[in-house]
Amino acid sequence: DAKTTQPPSMDCAEGRAANLPCNHSTISGNEYVYWYRQIHSQGPQYIIHGLKNNETNEMASLIITEDRKSSTLILPHATLRDTAVYYCIVRVEDTDKLIFGTGTRLQVFP
Amino acid sequence: AAGVIQSPRHLIKEKRETATLKCYPIPRHDTVYWYQQGPGQDPQFLISFYEKMQSDKGSIPDRFSAQQFSDYHSELNMSSLELGDSALYFCASSSDRSSSYEQYFGPGTRLTVT
Numbered sequence: 001d002a003k004t005t006q007p008p009s010m011d012c013a014e015g016r017a018a019n020l021p022c023n024h025s026t027i028s029g030n031e032y033v034y035w036y037r038q039i040h041s042q043g044p045q046y047i048i049h050g051l052k053n054n055e056t057n058e059m060a061s062l063i064i065t066e067d068r069k070s071s072t073l074i075l076p077h078a079t080l081r082d083t084a085v086y087y088c089i090v091r092v093e094d095t096d097k098l099i100f101g102t103g104t105r106l107q108v109f110p
Numbered sequence: 111a112a113g114v115i116q117s118p119r120h121l122i123k124e125k126r127e128t129a130t131l132k133c134y135p136i137p138r139h140d141t142v143y144w145y146q147q148g149p150g151q152d153p154q155f156l157i158s159f160y161e162k163m164q165s166d167k168g169s170i171p172d173r174f175s176a177q178q179f180s181d182y183h184s185e186l187n188m189s190s191l192e193l194g195d196s197a198l199y200f201c202a203s204s205s206d207r208s209s210s211y212e213q214y215f216g217p218g219t220r221l222t223v224t
Contacts, residue, residue: 034212043114043200043215044153087152096204096211097143097166100152 004088009105012082018075020104022088025069032091033064034098035073037084044087044100047073078108112136114216116201122222123191131186131219135203141165142184143213144176147198159184160206191223 005023012018024033035047048055048062050071055062061074075082087103115134123129135142141160145153155168159178170176173191178184188195198220202213 032211038153041198041218043202043217044213045215046212049212085152091211095166096141096213097155097158097168098145098153098213099155102152 004090004101006086006088006101006104008102009107011107011109012075012078014080014108014110015077018078018082018106018108020073020075020086020088020106021070022072023070024088024090027068027090028093030093033062033068033071034089034091035060035062036087036089036098036100037082038087038103039081039084044098047086049091078106080108080110082106083108114201114203114214116199116216116219118219119217120220120222122224124224125191125193127191127223129188129191129221131188131199131201131221133184133186133201133203133216135182135184135201136205136214139203139205139214140182141204141206142178142182143202143204144170144184144186145200145202145215147200147218148194149197151197153200156186188221193223196221196223 034049036044038044050062064071085103143158144156147153156170158166162178176186198218200218202215
């Protein structure tokens with residue numbers, strides 16, 4: 001399984017962009033990068049996913065490097081409600097289970 | 111929009127008892143997943159079902175079993191409960207017809223074993 005590495009914690013001021021990095025240097029060609037977040041003890045919430053190209057939706061943007069060995073999740077205007085643990089997950093090809101790593105605990109402060 | 115429903119939301123059991131957790135997926139979702147999250151830990155995949163057949167298996171103890179029924183709801187049966195089984199149990203569902211495989215998680219069942 002492709003392993004991901006994320007910083008354990010990050011802070012971000014409310015209204016600023018939050019940039020969450022993820023390393024996945026062993027990712028294979030057809031493996032997707034997914035981002036989920038978990039707000040204190042709630043069920044994880046899907047944010048965005050991508051393969052090679054950058055992606056954007058109403059929640060966030062995902063920037064994947066050309067060699068696909070790392071990616072960055074961008075929350076353009078962080079709010080207090082974005083405080084959560086953010087998980088970067090590489091989905092193993094031909095399976096749909098999610099293997100959660102330790103994630104990044106993002107604290108948004110006023 | 112309808113979400114994943116889990117019941118009960120809280121459950122307290124004693125050691126060596128049994129427990130049954132239920133999951134009702136989003137309508138028209140055909141795949142169900144179970145995850146376990148111990149205190150201070152990250153979610154761990156247990157098992158999944160697609161069209162009532164087991165599709166993948168993770169670190170699920172032999173004391174646990176699960177199944178998916180014809181209406182696509184799923185049940186996780188846990189026997190000979192141990193203190194270490196105390197955790198949040200999440201169910202998630204997805205649609206095989208979705209190319210993105212995004213999973214929608216329920217609110218979880220908090221199991222406490224005393």
